[in-house]
């Protein structure tokens with residue numbers, strides 16, 4: 001399995017956002033360092049998720065970027081994505097691993113060390129850990145765990161930890177110092193007036 005990219009761009013499909021435009025700006029900058037997670041709103045149809053995932057994958061391939069699909073693993077399989085991401089309300093990690101097969105990339109959400117170790121034992125190949133900071137992008141999240149929470153999880157597992165939740169280029173150094181391998185962002189890129197420049201700042205913070 002190739003090494004996992006450090007910058008995870010999660011698609012923002014809320015009204016008024018243009019996830020493919022953001023992706024087109026980010027790809028030439030981050031190239032194979034980019035992991036794109038296709039995440040649609042809960043009310044989106046499978047057909048809409050499938051159509052977006054196909055378009056994202058087609059954009060990723062020339063750059064060697066990785067395409068994952070959030071929640072809807074049948075969509076990941078249908079388009080030939082590299083894998084998927086599951087959380088507490090999705091398929092259990094072991095079931096997700098059975099669906100995707102042994103070589104797929106499988107991310108799991110974990111907010112504390114016990115859950116994290118369990119997810120890895122069940123077959124997760126990376127962990128999404130957060131929310132690191134407050135975020136307006138997703139409602140109903142628990143309180144932020146901060147860099148200290150990331151450090152606790154990273155110290156308990158031997159797979160890449162991807163920090164998520166209110167992440168900006170400015171917050172990357174403290175998250176990396178806490179043991180994060182990479183970061184996942186929605187708003188930092190989807191709300192950026194210059195997503196190519198913001199991607200460059202994120203990549204630089206992640207690779208220096």
Ligand SMILES: Cc1ncc(COP(=O)(O)OP(=O)(O)O)c(N)n1
Nearest residue numbers: 085086087088109128129162164184
């Ligand atoms: C990298 C990464 N980390 C965490 C999540 C959150 O997944 P989940 O808890 O299943 O919530 P939804 O994204 O499905 O609303 C993620 N998607 N990616």
Ligand SMILES: Cc1nc(C(=O)O)sc1CCOP(=O)(O)O
Nearest residue numbers: 130131135137165166185186187
């Ligand atoms: C989808 C999601 N999951 C989170 C978690 O902590 O599980 S935080 C989050 C939203 C991240 O968006 P932004 O980069 O705009 O803060």
Ligand SMILES: [Mg+2]
Nearest residue numbers: 071086087090
């Ligand atoms: Mg989910």
